[in-house]
Amino acid sequence: VTKMRTTTMFRRLRESMRAIEMALAGITTLILAAGAVIIMIPLAFMISTSLKDPGQIRSDGNTLIPRTPLTVAINGKDAPLYEVQRPDGVVQMAMIKKAPGGMANFVDPAQPDTVVLLPLAEQTALYQLEIHWGNYVEAVQAMPFFQYLGNTLIVTFVGMIGMLFSSSLVAYGFSRFRARWLDVLFLLLLSTIMLPSQVRLIPLYVFFQNLGWVNTLLPLIVPQFFANAYDVFLLRQFIMTIPLEMDDAARIDGANPLQILLYIILPQARPALVSVAIFHFLYAWNDFYEPLIFLHTRDKWTLAVGLQTFDALYTINTHLIMAVSLLMILPPIILFFLAQRIFTQGVVFSGVKG
Amino acid sequence: MAQQPNTRRSLAWREAMAGYAFIVPWIIGFLVFTVGPMLSSLYFSFTDYNIIDAPRWVGLANYARVFQGVPEYLMSGDPRQLKDPIFWKSLQVTLYFAAMSLPLILVFSFSLAVLLNQKIFGLRIWRSIYFLPSIISGVAVTLLWMRILNPRMGILNTFLRDVVGVNSPPGWLQDPNCAVPALVIMGMWGVGGSMIIYLAGLQGIPTDLYDAAKVDGANAWQSFWNVTFPMMTPVLFYNVVLGLITTFQYFTEVYVATGGAGGPQRATMFYNLYLYQNAFRYFDMGYASTMAWILFIIVLSLTGLIFRSSEAWVYYEGQLRGR
Numbered sequence: 001v002t003k004m005r006t007t008t009m010f011r012r013l014r015e016s017m018r019a020i021e022m023a024l025a026g027i028t029t030l031i032l033a034a035g036a037v038i039i040m041i042p043l044a045f046m047i048s049t050s051l052k053d054p055g056q057i058r059s060d061g062n063t064l065i066p067r068t069p070l071t072v073a074i075n076g077k078d079a080p081l082y083e084v085q086r087p088d089g090v091v092q093m094a095m096i097k098k099a100p101g102g103m104a105n106f107v108d109p110a111q112p113d114t115v116v117l118l119p120l121a122e123q124t125a126l127y128q129l130e131i132h133w134g135n136y137v138e139a140v141q142a143m144p145f146f147q148y149l150g151n152t153l154i155v156t157f158v159g160m161i162g163m164l165f166s167s168s169l170v171a172y173g174f175s176r177f178r179a180r181w182l183d184v185l186f187l188l189l190l191s192t193i194m195l196p197s198q199v200r201l202i203p204l205y206v207f208f209q210n211l212g213w214v215n216t217l218l219p220l221i222v223p224q225f226f227a228n229a230y231d232v233f234l235l236r237q238f239i240m241t242i243p244l245e246m247d248d249a250a251r252i253d254g255a256n257p258l259q260i261l262l263y264i265i266l267p268q269a270r271p272a273l274v275s276v277a278i279f280h281f282l283y284a285w286n287d288f289y290e291p292l293i294f295l296h297t298r299d300k301w302t303l304a305v306g307l308q309t310f311d312a313l314y315t316i317n318t319h320l321i322m323a324v325s326l327l328m329i330l331p332p333i334i335l336f337f338l339a340q341r342i343f344t345q346g347v348v349f350s351g352v353k354g
Numbered sequence: 355m356a357q358q359p360n361t362r363r364s365l366a367w368r369e370a371m372a373g374y375a376f377i378v379p380w381i382i383g384f385l386v387f388t389v390g391p392m393l394s395s396l397y398f399s400f401t402d403y404n405i406i407d408a409p410r411w412v413g414l415a416n417y418a419r420v421f422q423g424v425p426e427y428l429m430s431g432d433p434r435q436l437k438d439p440i441f442w443k444s445l446q447v448t449l450y451f452a453a454m455s456l457p458l459i460l461v462f463s464f465s466l467a468v469l470l471n472q473k474i475f476g477l478r479i480w481r482s483i484y485f486l487p488s489i490i491s492g493v494a495v496t497l498l499w500m501r502i503l504n505p506r507m508g509i510l511n512t513f514l515r516d517v518v519g520v521n522s523p524p525g526w527l528q529d530p531n532c533a534v535p536a537l538v539i540m541g542m543w544g545v546g547g548s549m550i551i552y553l554a555g556l557q558g559i560p561t562d563l564y565d566a567a568k569v570d571g572a573n574a575w576q577s578f579w580n581v582t583f584p585m586m587t588p589v590l591f592y593n594v595v596l597g598l599i600t601t602f603q604y605f606t607e608v609y610v611a612t613g614g615a616g617g618p619q620r621a622t623m624f625y626n627l628y629l630y631q632n633a634f635r636y637f638d639m640g641y642a643s644t645m646a647w648i649l650f651i652i653v654l655s656l657t658g659l660i661f662r663s664s665e666a667w668v669y670y671e672g673q674l675r676g677r
Contacts, residue, residue: 170379329490
């Protein structure tokens with residue numbers, strides 16, 4: 001009897017445990033969903049603001065729907081339309097004039113001469129959806145957008161080519177050869193990850209100025225051709241996982257080290273190359289500090305600097321600024337959805353670049 | 355017969371030379387863009403230098419500008435004793451931000467990672483949503499948040515007024531007392547960046563450890579504290595080091611949000627912003643180099659400190675630890 005009772009107790013316990021687990025999973029999902037909504041609100045706000053009429057931003061800027069008051073012509077003047085509570089039910093009336101004490105004069109559009117005095121706060125204004133795609137046209141015309149875009153693309157992609165080229169050479173050197181000083185040099189390379197860039201920035205500025213490179217894109221591009229610690233580290237870690245037998249086979253076939261890199265290592269390291277290319281894109285696309293320091297005139301600015309300056313000058317044009325901001329964050333977002341797996345797997349080192 | 359060792363040596367030599375040859379791009383870059391500039395900035399830090407005229411040796415004057423009056427200040431608490439109160443203000447602002455932001459981000463991103471490591475519905479969608487904001491950092495995001503945090507019209511204060519019922523919500527970026535917390539809130543949006551690192555760490559924990567814990571009769575809470583947490587400490591540690599270093603280089607957001615001024619009333623005068631102002635606004639390159647070297651030493655010693663203290667609490671798998 002005791003044994004029976006224990007078994008049922010255990011079964012009941014197990015059942016209640018399962019119920020608790022299910023409940024926990026449900027609560028977790030709820031928390032995550034609530035958080036996800038909060039996380040997405042700023043983005044939704046950005047999208048909707050970029051499509052709004054500036055008038056709406058001033059009057060009801062926090063409505064997520066781009067809209068405009070519904071109006072009707074009363075005696076040749078546009079009057080906003082309201083849903084009004086009348087004794088015979090809810091009817092649509094136009095508000096023709098505000099009156100003291102929070103009241104307003106309403107008329108039925110069909111009989112514009114019968115005026116009713118009603119409290120304004122109790123009536124609901126009517127709106128219609130109005131999406132201002134034109135904000136985007138206006139925004140890219142309000143600033144030399146395509147010039148900024150061109151500069152950003154040059155800095156990003158020429159720099160990316162330089163980074164891929166140099167970092168794969170260096171990563172190969174650090175992963176496939178035995179030499180007394182290579183390990184020490186690799187530690188030295190790694191230690192530069194912790195080095196704050198400020199400690200070399202001022203002399204670099206002087207150096208580039210003496211070369212006549214300040215206010216050109218060169219200070220942002222040329223250093224990329226000399227490899228950097230993050231990308232070398234990431235590539236090296238990946239190359240180390242490629243079996244050495246493949247190198248040996250190629251060497252027996254008479255391949256020299258450069259050919260081994262080109263025909264054996266690089267094709268196999270493609271996932272790692274794609275990762276570092278993506279991280280470099282994000283870094284260069286968003287970078288603000290160095291472009292701000294090295295680029296002085298409008299024709300040289302990248303999107304980041306151009307957008308910041310535009311905001312400093314025309315900050316009240318929220319709709320235009322949000323439109324350009326959205327254009328600027330769109331490429332990273334698209335890239336994110338195209339290469340989600342790379343982001344969620346290889347991202348461990350991305351945060352440190354800068 | 356006598357040639358064999360020679361050949362072997364020359365083979366090893368050729369391999370070494372090939373290795374060095376491949377890393378030449380980095381060596382050149384390291385010398386030209388790192389070692390050279392570092393030594394120069396060390397030299398500049400002992401000079402008065404405005405880019406136009408040649409650097410003029412002033413010895414320790416720049417360092418004196420930072421540290422003179424510090425003992426008196428510590429005694430009296432009167433910032434007027436300091437030769438450069440703004441330097442100390444910038445250090446204070448930076449540490450204040452770090453003290454608020456780092457623990458918050460740690461707690462939120464780690465909890466998120468733990469939640470997102472469960473078997474629940476729509477996992478990949480949740481992960482993507484939380485991670486997304488962290489890849490679109492920078493100018494555009496700051497411009498967006500400046501509008502969200504607008505005291506009068508911003509969506510946050512409208513929410514606080516109309517839904518929560520706060521009569522006079524904070525002035526955020528326009529109020530000296532709330533400006534740093536406002537930047538912390540803004541930074542919290544990018545919490546997905548460290549979340550994904552923790553998630554990768556959580557997924558790297560071998561499942562047999564959990565199985566073993568279950569066999570030993572551990573409940574979910576116990577297996578979290580005795581398996582998950584100790585296994586995660588290296589990642590936690592890595593993120594703390596990184597977060598601290600990043601805070602000392604915090605720049606873009608505060609530059610955009612305050613137009614490079616660090617206002618209101620220097621409430622957001624971050625260390626790196628003040629350094630930038632000295633270098634590229636006042637062209638006081640000597641003093642800016644001094645600040646850069648002090649920053650370097652701070653970062654170095656913080657890193658060293660955490661590395662050393664980590665032995666006590668960071669757990670690496672395979673490492674035996676007595677009880």
